[in-house]
Amino acid sequence: MPVGPGEVWVVIEQEGGRAEPVSWELMGEAAALARKLGARPAAVILGSAGRQLSSAAFSSGAEVAYLVEHPDLEPYTADPHCQALVELAEKFTPQIILLGATTRGRDLASAAATELETGLTADCTRLDIDTTKKLLRQTRPAFGGNVMATIITPHHLPQIATVRPGVFTAPQPVEGVSGETVVLKPHIKATATAVKQLQFVPNPDTGVTLKGAKVIVAGGRGLKAGRNFALLEELAAELGGEVGASRGAVDAGWISQHRQVGQTGQTVRPVLYFAVGISGAVQHLAGMQESDVIVAINNDPEAPIFEVADYGIVGDLFEVMPAMIGEVRQRKLAAGAAASPALLKQGGAMRMEAGTGGESE
């Protein structure tokens, strides 16, 4: 049994030794929270790849790595993961458990919080510690992003939260640090509720890396047709960025869902975000308003996107976008460089460069 205050855990989301970047984003945050609580940050690795991932966990801030090994833990299904996490939490009594707000993280967190009869706050965008009460303050958007709420779990342990990918920046891995490794074989009961994975079909569109993109050129219904996304692709390519989309464009079938930004899409924090023909519904803003610089191009001067844009351009995107592409090409020629990186930030590293170390193994 651990002595002292309960640890701050991150459940590392992994499969076959590949961890989701959000896990390292959370590990860095957990280390910061643990410092404020005088507690130890720990990584919980459920599956058979723990040994490969524990050093990445240590270099991202974990002082302890729990390697929970059982053949039923891969591929991921809810029931065995829930059993293993609950057993571990009951044994080592952490005060906080963080998981990524992903389809797997949310699935597991809800099941485990129910078994542990404790509070769970979904989709947090900010975490801090109430130092007098030693409580985790969990801030999250509610009502589709129109309202922010700070939630606490005052009388139950552990306090469990899921956090969206991209909210925190993964720490720069510190090489050569090590920590305590605890290997456990959980008692997973074969239950009637076990679910079998019969098949996994990866996304065809695997080139989409909105999360790490420094520049995102996103389009909405204003584009009028799928083929017009070529305009955005061109600008994105010139700037070394990625194309994103509003749900309006995705629902119209113009572009893949994997590029959707917003409440039901992805949360992104690029250095530069272009919103082209996007009205700026709150659900869209929820996914992009943390971008460093927002440029909006819309022919409706009343479009709400202008409320959050650093640079607003009221105009027809079919005239403005070709001009943008031309301007960038011209500047690249003048700079004598067609090669990437196309967009540079002077004076200090770009934030996203620090953030892309996420998949280190």
Next chain:
Amino acid sequence: MRINSVVCIKQVPDTTQVRIDPDSGSLIRQGIPSVINPYDLYALEAALKVRDSHGGTITALSMGPPQADEALRKVLGYGIDRAVLLSDRAFAGADTLATTYTLSAAIRKIAGELIAAGGAGVDMVFCGKQSIDGDTGQVGPGLARRLDLSQVTYVCSLLEVAAETRTVRAWRQREDGRELLEARLPVAVTITEACNPIRYAALPDLLRAAKAPVEVWSAADLEVEPDRLGLKGSPTRVSKVFAPPARERGETLSGPDRPPNEIAAALFDKLAERGLTIGGSRG
């Protein structure tokens, strides 16, 4: 084999209209229209499809204030068999843990009644992937744990139920792809918008629904411990609500008769001033 389903329906405020009062810092609820949580209608359609091919019953279940019977009345219009509203002051202020406690007690009661009527209990519990007000997606998995059901969340395509083996196959959406899962009944599934939208209600069903009662159950109708209900039974507390930090409205670069190439040049000048320069050199 006949399949008995429960569909969990939540009445939610139209979240696009919810705001924080800048003066009082509290939620403005007044005058906000209520809607059925959109994902729950996908869940209802999925349940209707299962009933189309297997027969059985569908019970719509909701926990909420008395006005939530409006939502249940609407779903009765799709020709479902029964609608139950859990409404009691004791249920108020529930977070997802207290919600699943209460809903699961009601589902147990519904199952008991089905068994007493010679049926096999509840085989499938359908939820939306998440509610648009709470946005948590926690209730479906919570019900699965409490009722010992298989748990399959984020279902983007529900395949047929195999009656002989008492299993169901479903495609589950993940960030990196989709997985085909096989789960034993009884099962809890949560349904995404990738499934079929709700069908049109048939006129005879609508007419029948107009007269059909929504049953209202209070805490006294359920086998529950009062301390585990509502706010009392909720480990989480809202300590503060506030308006999202507003980003300042920036500059407008366009102007009457300003040509697009000038606008573009102005933009990249401004970006360069902020240290974002185009081209590979830092010159």
